[in-house]
Amino acid sequence: MELISTHCLGKPLRLRASMAGWQQLTWDRHIVGQRPASADNEGPFSYEFRVLPDHDPANHTSQEIDQTTAKPVEAITIRLEFHVQWQDFRVDYQLFQNDVEIERGQRTASDLQRETPTESLEQHAKETKSSGKSFALVALALKLLQSAKFVKFALAGLTLATYSAIFSFHFALALIACLVVHEYGHVRAMKYFGLKTKGFYLIPFFGGMAVTDEKLNTRWQDVVISIMGPTFGMLLSLALWVAYLFTDNTYLAALANFNAFLNLIQMIPVLPLDGGHVIKSIAFSASTRVATVLLSLASVLGIFVSYSIGYFFLAFILFIGTLDIVVEWRHRKHSLLLPLNRYGQIVSTIWYLATFAVLFFIMWHFAQSGDPLMSSPMAILRN
Numbered sequence: 001m002e003l004i005s006t007h008c009l010g011k012p013l014r015l016r017a018s019m020a021g022w023q024q025l026t027w028d029r030h031i032v033g034q035r036p037a038s039a040d041n042e043g044p045f046s047y048e049f050r051v052l053p054d055h056d057p058a059n060h061t062s063q064e065i066d067q068t069t070a071k072p073v074e075a076i077t078i079r080l081e082f083h084v085q086w087q088d089f090r091v092d093y094q095l096f097q098n099d100v101e102i103e104r105g106q107r108t109a110s111d112l113q114r115e116t117p118t119e120s121l122e123q124h125a126k127e128t129k130s131s132g133k134s135f136a137l138v139a140l141a142l143k144l145l146q147s148a149k150f151v152k153f154a155l156a157g158l159t160l161a162t163y164s165a166i167f168s169f170h171f172a173l174a175l176i177a178c179l180v181v182h183e184y185g186h187v188r189a190m191k192y193f194g195l196k197t198k199g200f201y202l203i204p205f206f207g208g209m210a211v212t213d214e215k216l217n218t219r220w221q222d223v224v225i226s227i228m229g230p231t232f233g234m235l236l237s238l239a240l241w242v243a244y245l246f247t248d249n250t251y252l253a254a255l256a257n258f259n260a261f262l263n264l265i266q267m268i269p270v271l272p273l274d275g276g277h278v279i280k281s282i283a284f285s286a287s288t289r290v291a292t293v294l295l296s297l298a299s300v301l302g303i304f305v306s307y308s309i310g311y312f313f314l315a316f317i318l319f320i321g322t323l324d325i326v327v328e329w330r331h332r333k334h335s336l337l338l339p340l341n342r343y344g345q346i347v348s349t350i351w352y353l354a355t356f357a358v359l360f361f362i363m364w365h366f367a368q369s370g371d372p373l374m375s376s377p378m379a380i381l382r383n
Contacts, residue, residue, distance in 0.1 A: 001112065001217060001338055003091050006103060008078055009051070013095070017041075019086055019339065027051070027078070044083045050075040088341045112217040112338055113193055178236065178259040182266070185232030186210035189225040218338040219281035223348045226277035230355050233263030237362050253366060254373060260362040261377035267356045268314075269321035276321060278352050285339035311381045 004015040011028035021041035025033035033047035052075050082093035089112070095103040187210050190197045195214045210229075216222055240256035243249070269279035299322040306315035340348060367378040 003084065003107060004080070004082065004093055004105075006095065006105070008095060008097070008102075009076065013078075013080070015047075015080070015082070015093075017084070025049075025080065032078075033080075042084050042086055044081070046079065046081045048077065048079040050077050052076070086339065089338050109218055109220065109338055109341070113221055174255050174258075178233065178255075178262055181236045182229045182233045182263060183210050185228035185230075186225055188232075189228040193221050193225070216337060219285055219340050220338075220344050220348075222337060223278050223281045223340070223344070223351075226274040226281075227348075227351055227355065229274050230263040230267050230359070231351075233259055233266075234355055234358050234362075237263070237359070241362065257363060257366040257374055257377060260359045261380075264356065264359040264363065264377075267352070267359065268317045270317060275352070275356075278348060279321065281337075281340060282345055282348050282352075285341075285345055314381045 001016065001018065002014055003017050004013070006013050008027060013025070013027050015023065015025050017023040018037070019041055021035070021038040023033070023035040023045065024031060025047045027049070032049040035045075077096075077098050079096040079099075080093060081096070082091055084091050089109045091107040093103075093105055093107075094101055187197050187199060190210065190212050195212045195216075197210065197212045199210070210225075216225075237256045237260040240252050240259065244252040244256060266273050267275040267278075269275040271277065271280065299318065303315050303318045303322070306312075306318060363377045363381075366374040369375075
């Protein structure tokens with residue numbers, strides 16, 4: 001992730017780093033300082049490099065002869081000093097030019113959330129190298145982007161036709177309405193963080209997909225964007241339940257139940273589902289042994305309780321999600337996403353559990369009616 005982005009001598013100076021301890025300082029797209037991954041990833045750091053006016057920073061000579069005046073040109077010494085704190089993220093930095101401070105600043109998680117990640121030198125070099133070979137692909141991509149609205153309507157029509165053929169036209173309309181509300185929650189969260197979105201696409205048998213071209217900077221962004229879909233779905237189910245209480249229309253009850261089931265499936269902690277993103281962000285932000293032990297106990301308890309009360313499918317999915325996190329655990333610090341602080345971990349956990357519990361309760365309540373159709377979502381979780 002990009003910790004510092006400023007200008008020095010009229011050219012961009014950027015510091016990128018990861019929790020694994022890796023750091024890279026670039027000036028005008030030239031690497032002027034680098035540090036390999038190590039356990040020592042916090043605390044004070046310093047980089048220094050020298051450049052000649054209007055020359056490549058890779059030239060480390062301290063003097064050069066000016067051909068017009070025959071006088072030596074002194075190199076300019078640039079030094080960046082900074083202090084990194086990952087948990088409760090904060091970076092304090094000072095920039096010096098010939099031992100004279102020219103800039104001082106501070107960066108927090110809020111600053112990163114308002115920014116769009118910039119491409120790395122490796123990405124830039126790769127894209128530049130392949131740009132000539134992929135001109136036709138770029139042209140095709142531009143045409144596809146220009147017809148994005150057509151694609152959206154085409155996929156929506158295909159989704160409606162597919163579900164109408166399998167079920168009924170009225171059920172297909174209701175299903176699409178549920179998917180639209182869910183995906184709209186993701187889009188609203190993206191816009192809240194200032195991300196440019198292309199809306200969402202409805203895809204038969206897949207559901208929907210909210211789209212943005214921009215990358216995320218923090219795990220808090222990942223949590224909020226992921227969980228807002230099920231949250232909007234939960235609110236829709238509650239609204240339909242209230243409408244059923246006033247009208248006694250069983251169709252509204254069935255729709256509230258079915259919508260709760262769709263969103264509960266999305267809350268399952270397995271990637272690429274929404275719940276997988278949320279749980280992964282919480283787990284990979286744990287920075288202490290206590291937090292790691294608590295997460296492990298919570299996973300084991302969830303699997304045990306689900307199995308004990310007969311929800312075998314749910315227990316199996318929780319086991320798969322836990323296994324996925326265990327496999328990727330060793331590489332968590334190599335992520336370029338800023339981890340959640342303790343407050344973010346607590347809020348994310350409560351938000352996830354509360355949403356999951358409300359959706360589960362809605363399904364459980366309607367299953368008590370004894371109607372086979374109303375009981376089918378809970379039966380799926382059991383089997």
